[in-house]
Amino acid sequence: MMRHFFMILAVLLALPTSAMGELLVADLNEKEVAITTDFDGAELLLFGTIDHESHDDVVIIVEGPPKPIAIRQKSRVVGIWINTESATLQQIPSFYQISSTRPLLLIASRETQAKYGLGLEHIPFRLAAGSAISQGDPAEWREALIRNMRAQGLWNQDSDVSVRKKVLFRANIDLPTNVLPGKYKVRILHFRAGALLSETDSLIRVEKKGVSAQIFQFAHSHPPIYGIGAVCFAVFMGWGAARIFGR
Amino acid sequence: MNIYLPIAEISINIFLILGLGGAVGMLSGIFGVGGGFLMTPLLIFLGVPAAVAVGTEANQIVAASVSGVLAHWRRGNVDIKMGTILLAGGLVGSTIGVAIFASLRELGQIDLAIKLSFIVFLGIIGGLMLIESGRTIWRTRRPGGARRRLHQHYWIHGLPFKMRFRKSKLYISALLPFSVGLFVGVLSAIMGVGGGFIMVPAMIYILGMPTSVVVGTSLFQIIFVTANVTFLQSVQTQTVDIVLAGLLLIGGVIGAQFGTRIGAHLKGEQLRGLLALIVLAVCLKLVWDVVITPEDLFSLEILR
Numbered sequence: 001m002m003r004h005f006f007m008i009l010a011v012l013l014a015l016p017t018s019a020m021g022e023l024l025v026a027d028l029n030e031k032e033v034a035i036t037t038d039f040d041g042a043e044l045l046l047f048g049t050i051d052h053e054s055h056d057d058v059v060i061i062v063e064g065p066p067k068p069i070a071i072r073q074k075s076r077v078v079g080i081w082i083n084t085e086s087a088t089l090q091q092i093p094s095f096y097q098i099s100s101t102r103p104l105l106l107i108a109s110r111e112t113q114a115k116y117g118l119g120l121e122h123i124p125f126r127l128a129a130g131s132a133i134s135q136g137d138p139a140e141w142r143e144a145l146i147r148n149m150r151a152q153g154l155w156n157q158d159s160d161v162s163v164r165k166k167v168l169f170r171a172n173i174d175l176p177t178n179v180l181p182g183k184y185k186v187r188i189l190h191f192r193a194g195a196l197l198s199e200t201d202s203l204i205r206v207e208k209k210g211v212s213a214q215i216f217q218f219a220h221s222h223p224p225i226y227g228i229g230a231v232c233f234a235v236f237m238g239w240g241a242a243r244i245f246g247r
Numbered sequence: 248m249n250i251y252l253p254i255a256e257i258s259i260n261i262f263l264i265l266g267l268g269g270a271v272g273m274l275s276g277i278f279g280v281g282g283g284f285l286m287t288p289l290l291i292f293l294g295v296p297a298a299v300a301v302g303t304e305a306n307q308i309v310a311a312s313v314s315g316v317l318a319h320w321r322r323g324n325v326d327i328k329m330g331t332i333l334l335a336g337g338l339v340g341s342t343i344g345v346a347i348f349a350s351l352r353e354l355g356q357i358d359l360a361i362k363l364s365f366i367v368f369l370g371i372i373g374g375l376m377l378i379e380s381g382r383t384i385w386r387t388r389r390p391g392g393a394r395r396r397l398h399q400h401y402w403i404h405g406l407p408f409k410m411r412f413r414k415s416k417l418y419i420s421a422l423l424p425f426s427v428g429l430f431v432g433v434l435s436a437i438m439g440v441g442g443g444f445i446m447v448p449a450m451i452y453i454l455g456m457p458t459s460v461v462v463g464t465s466l467f468q469i470i471f472v473t474a475n476v477t478f479l480q481s482v483q484t485q486t487v488d489i490v491l492a493g494l495l496l497i498g499g500v501i502g503a504q505f506g507t508r509i510g511a512h513l514k515g516e517q518l519r520g521l522l523a524l525i526v527l528a529v530c531l532k533l534v535w536d537v538v539i540t541p542e543d544l545f546s547l548e549i550l551r
Contacts, residue, residue: 035251036251037250037251038248038249038250038251039249039251039258040249040258041258067549067550067551068549068550069547069548069549069550070355070547070548070550071545071546071547072355072545072546072547072548073544073545074541074544074545074546075544076540079538080359080363080537080538081537081538081540081541081544082356082359083355083356083359083546086355088550094549141545144543144544144545145545145547147543147545148543148545148546148547149547151543152547177249177251177257177258178256178257180549208253211253212251212252212253212490213253215253215254215489215490216253216254216256219253219254219481219485219487220485223481223482223483223485224478224481224482226481226485226487227477227478227479227480227481227482227487228478229489230306230477230478230481230487230489230492231306231309231474231477231478233306233310233489233492233493234306234307234309234310234313234474234477234492234496235309235310235313235474237310237313237493237496238309238310238311238312238313238314238315238496239313239314239317241310241314241496241500242313242314242315242317242318244500245314245500245504
């Protein structure tokens with residue numbers, strides 16, 4: 001219910017007299033997203049200005065903390081669907097949202113996209129050491145990864161950056177409730193006529209805060225004490241319930 | 248209103264959780280069962296990771312059993328000697344169970360293992376209860392029929408380490424309750440249940456305990472076995488979510504109050520028949536889940 005709004009102000013200033021062409025200046029006014037007990041996702045509002053020359057494009061990438069991912073494939077064994085194949089991928093962004101003013105292919109060539117890592121298909125797909133895809137086509141596994149990450153709302157590719165009066169651009173980026181805490185890299189790329197003019201990077205920290213963060217931390221840093229605490233808590237609650245209702 | 252569960256790491260509607268606790272609590276009040284065997288699959292249906300559902304449910308059962316055992320204790324319906332032997336088996340079993348759980352989780356097979364265990368046991372228990380209550384209803388309508396023998400001797404009565412259990416009026420091998428406790432302990436750890444739904448029939452039909460002490464004794468040992476599971480799961484897998492457990496508990500305690508009152512107005516065999524249908528419905532849903540072709544054959548797990 002409580003929707004958190006975070007504003008990122010990015011100002012891309014084109015200095016018309018600069019010999020280098022364009023200079024990109026960006027600023028974030030909110031650098032922390034807190035995952036609290038009432039966390040219901042967050043919305044990053046990102047806007048700024050671009051030079052109003054025609055064919056200017058903006059590409060915004062928000063990349064979550066890299067994590068290894070296990071992909072498992074089910075097959076039918078005596079009538080039951082069982083995970084029979086599995087592969088582990090090396091560190092790969094646990095969140096990836098790319099938003100652009102137009103579809104990527106209209107902004108830059110495939111080679112350029114690959115060079116700057118633009119788009120879901122250019123996220124590197126590398127197997128972890130000792131892991132192998134023994135059955136099936138690796139491309140199928142790669143598609144499965146993209147499909148599943150999209151389904152979980154963790155990877156997205158949209159061309160929904162709106163530009164008003166050819167100057168003001170604006171993008172809304174949703175962080176779903178299942179985002180992992182960590183550092184999120186925000187990349188703002190400025191393209192003109194298929195070439196990258198400039199890139200501005202900044203970081204947003206997504207952190208667990210408040211009671212839920214403390215519980216999580218404690219459960220992982222002091223497991224035995226957490227376990228004893230959980231048991232004591234349950235015994236106390238059970239005893240209290242019996243007292244109150246006099247069973 | 249949504250609440251972010253710290254260990255499950257999902258945001259879920261708080262009233263949904265309270266309602267689920269209340270509904271299962273009401274059923275456990277009506278039928279006099281723990282409810283873990285319903286709660287764990289229902290939590291999984293709601294999207295709580297299976298491992299967290301199991302670890303958390305063990306924690307909740309500790310509380311439910313504590314409040315349940317007090318009444319039996321006051322009436323003297325707890326056979327402590329029997330309970331201790333069952334418990335010894337239960338502690339060994341649940342420790343083995345948590346280890347199995349942790350390795351299955353590493354292999355990526357824990358979800359399936361949990362579901363299959365539930366299918367097997369819910370299927371057997373639900374089926375047996377349905378047949379039994381059907382027969383009782385049938386018999387009360389048509390009086391007569393064969394009576395059961397009062398006492399039977401099987402090979403199990405020849406086992407060594409015989410012990411006298413005064414409260415249960417039994418003289419049997421200690422190996423029997425120990426193995427029952429061990430078996431239920433393993434299941435308790437893997438399925439996140441107290442195991443009352445297996446323990447109680449085993450105590451009546453295998454050990455031959457009088458029904459008056461069965462429930463109290465089973466609750467007595469369930470407290471310690473689920474406490475052991477809670478502790479070990481916290482240490483080995485960090486899957487115990489005390490926020491989720493607390494919410495389920497609050498709902499459960501309130502639900503149980505209503506349930507007990509409703510249960511008093513219903514006949515025993517009708518109750519068992521109704522419970523059997525609920526158990527079988529959950530079982531069928533789980534069967535459906537593992538048998539139908541999944542929407543996507545691939546699944547992901549983000550590792551930490």
